[in-house]
Amino acid sequence: MNRKRKRKVINNLQQSLFMEQIEQVISTSIYPADSVREKLESKFKDRMREELKLNTSVSYVGNKRIPFLRIYRYKEAFAFNFVKDFLKRFGANSDDYVFDPFSGLGTTMFTSMIYGIPSIGIDKLPVAYFISKTLPRLLFLKENEVKEVWDSIKPRIGKSKPADVAMDVPIMQVAFSEENLLLLRKLKSLIDELSEPNRDIFLLLFFSILEECSFTSKDGQFLRLRRDKKVSNPIEALSKKVAQVEEDIRHMRFLYPGLTINKEVFPDVYLGDTRDLSNIKFRKRPTIIITSPPYANRYDYTRTYSLELCFHFVKNFEELKAIRFGILRSHIESKVRKGEKPPHPAVEEVIEALSRKKLNNPKIPDMITAYFVDMQKVINEWYRVLAPGAKVAMVVDNVRFEGEMIPVDLILSEMAEKVGFDVKEIIVARYKGNSSQQMKKYGRVPVRESIVVWER
Ligand SMILES: C[S@@+](CC[C@H](N)C(=O)[O-])C[C@H]1O[C@@H](n2cnc3c(N)ncnc32)[C@H](O)[C@@H]1O
Numbered sequence: 001m002n003r004k005r006k007r008k009v010i011n012n013l014q015q016s017l018f019m020e021q022i023e024q025v026i027s028t029s030i031y032p033a034d035s036v037r038e039k040l041e042s043k044f045k046d047r048m049r050e051e052l053k054l055n056t057s058v059s060y061v062g063n064k065r066i067p068f069l070r071i072y073r074y075k076e077a078f079a080f081n082f083v084k085d086f087l088k089r090f091g092a093n094s095d096d097y098v099f100d101p102f103s104g105l106g107t108t109m110f111t112s113m114i115y116g117i118p119s120i121g122i123d124k125l126p127v128a129y130f131i132s133k134t135l136p137r138l139l140f141l142k143e144n145e146v147k148e149v150w151d152s153i154k155p156r157i158g159k160s161k162p163a164d165v166a167m168d169v170p171i172m173q174v175a176f177s178e179e180n181l182l183l184l185r186k187l188k189s190l191i192d193e194l195s196e197p198n199r200d201i202f203l204l205l206f207f208s209i210l211e212e213c214s215f216t217s218k219d220g221q222f223l224r225l226r227r228d229k230k231v232s233n234p235i236e237a238l239s240k241k242v243a244q245v246e247e248d249i250r251h252m253r254f255l256y257p258g259l260t261i262n263k264e265v266f267p268d269v270y271l272g273d274t275r276d277l278s279n280i281k282f283r284k285r286p287t288i289i290i291t292s293p294p295y296a297n298r299y300d301y302t303r304t305y306s307l308e309l310c311f312h313f314v315k316n317f318e319e320l321k322a323i324r325f326g327i328l329r330s331h332i333e334s335k336v337r338k339g340e341k342p343p344h345p346a347v348e349e350v351i352e353a354l355s356r357k358k359l360n361n362p363k364i365p366d367m368i369t370a371y372f373v374d375m376q377k378v379i380n381e382w383y384r385v386l387a388p389g390a391k392v393a394m395v396v397d398n399v400r401f402e403g404e405m406i407p408v409d410l411i412l413s414e415m416a417e418k419v420g421f422d423v424k425e426i427i428v429a430r431y432k433g434n435s436s437q438q439m440k441k442y443g444r445v446p447v448r449e450s451i452v453v454w455e456r
Pocket residue numbers: 074076077078079100101102103104105106107108122123124125128272273274275291292293294295301326327328
C-alpha cells in the first residue's frame with residue numbers, strides 16, 4: 001500500500017472510531033445528572049439536528065478555490081458556500097439587507113454582493129475591517145491592471161526608504177529574517193505612496209504574504225513562532241499573489257459573465273463594536289444576519305493578526321494592547337469588570353464547577369464570564385436593530401475546559417429567547433476533538449460546532 005493510500009485508510013478508521021464515540025456520547029450525558037446544562041440539552045433536543053455535510057463550509061477551507069476570497073487567509077472565516085446556502089434557505093432577495101456584525105474577512109458581504117443583495121458589516125479589529133471593505137473592490141479590477149502597477153513598483157524597491165513599523169512589539173523582533181524585514185518595509189513604503197484604489201488593493205496583497213515571509217504560523221491560539229519554517233521571498237510571494245488576482249479576474253468573468261455591481265449592492269463596512277450599534281448608520285433595519293462571533297476558546301485575534309497590525313494599523317505596543325482590550329472578551333487576558341456576573345445559570349454552574357478544579361490557567365473563569373456578558377450585550381443590540389421577522393444564522397463552537405463542557409450554542413440560544421428571539425433550530429455542522437491535555441485527563445469528548453438559527 002502506498003503512503004497516500006495508507007494515510008487515507010488510517011484517516012477513515014480514525015473518523016469511524018470518532019463517530020462511534022460521538023454516538024456513545026450522544027446517548028450518555030456528558031453533564032452531571034439534573035444539572036442546568038443537562039436540562040438545557042433536553043429543552044432544545046427537538047430543535048437540534050445534524051447536517052454534517054456543512055462541515056467544510058463552516059470553515060475557511062471552503063474558500064480555497066473561491067476567486068478573491070482565497071487571496072487573504074482569514075482562518076476564522078466561514079466559506080462563500082455557507083453564506084450562499086443560508087441566503088437561499090432564508091429566501092433572500094434584493095429587498096433584503098444582510099448584516100454581519102463580526103465581519104472578519106467579509107465573506108457574508110462579498111457573497112451577498114455577488115447575488116445582488118445589499119449588505120453591511122462591522123468589525124472591531126482594524127485589519128478585518130480593512131479586508132472586509134477592500135475585498136469587494138477587487139471585483140472592479142480590469143485585466144492586467146494589478147500586474148501593471150506591480151511592474152512599476154518592483155524596480156524601485158531597492159532604493160525605497162523602509163517604512164516605520166511597530167518594532168517594539170516582541171513578535172516583530174523575531175518574526176522575520178533581517179533581509180525579509182528590510183524588503184517588506186521598503187515594499188510597504190512604496191505601497192503607501194500609491195493612489196487609491198491601488199494603495200488599498202496592494203496593502204491587502206501585502207498583508208496576505210506576511211505569514212509566508214515570516215517564521216510564524218497562524219495555527220493555534222497565538223501566532224506560533226516556527227524557526228525551522230521555510231520562508232518565502234517577499235518579491236516572489238507578491239508576484240504570485242498578483243498572478244492569482246489576475247487569474248481570479250478571468251475566473252470571475254467566466255463564473256459570472258453578466259455580473260454588474262451597482263451602488264446599492266456595494267457593502268457598507270464599519271470599524272465598530274457590535275456590543276453597541278448606536279453609531280452605525282444602517283440604510284434600513286437589517287432583515288438577515290449571517291455571522292460567527294469569536295469563540296470562547298482563548299484565541300486572541302490581536303496576536304494572530306499582529307504582523308498585519310504592526311505593519312500598518314498600530315504605531316507601538318501600547319496601541320496594539322488598546323485593540324486587544326477593546327475587542328469582544330473571548331481571549332485569556334479578558335478582565336471581568338466590577339459588578340459583572342455570569343448572565344446565565346449554565347455559565348454560573350460552569351464557573352462553580354471550575355472553582356473546584358485545578359486549572360492550567362486561573363484566568364479561564366473570568367474569560368468565560370466576560371464572554372457571555374459581552375454576548376448578552378450583542379444579542380440585545382441585534383434584537384434592537386433587526387427588522388421584525390429578521391432571520392439569524394450564527395456559527396458557534398462549544399468549548400470544554402478541565403473536562404467541563406460549555407454548550408455555548410444552547411446558552412446563547414436561551415439568552416436570545418429571553419430577549420424575544422424565536423429559536424428555530426440548532427444545526428450541528430461538525431464535531432471537533434479536544435486538546436491532547438484534556439483528552440489524557442478527561443477522555444475524548446466530541447465538541448459541537450453548530451449553526452444557531454433564530455428569528456426576530
Ligand atoms: C469568527 S470571526 C468572523 C469571521 C467572518 N464571519 C468571516 O467569514 O470572515 C469573528 C470576528 O469578530 C471580530 N470581533 C471581535 N470583537 C468584536 C466586536 N466587539 N465587535 C465587532 N467585531 C468583533 C473579530 O475581529 C473577528 O474578525
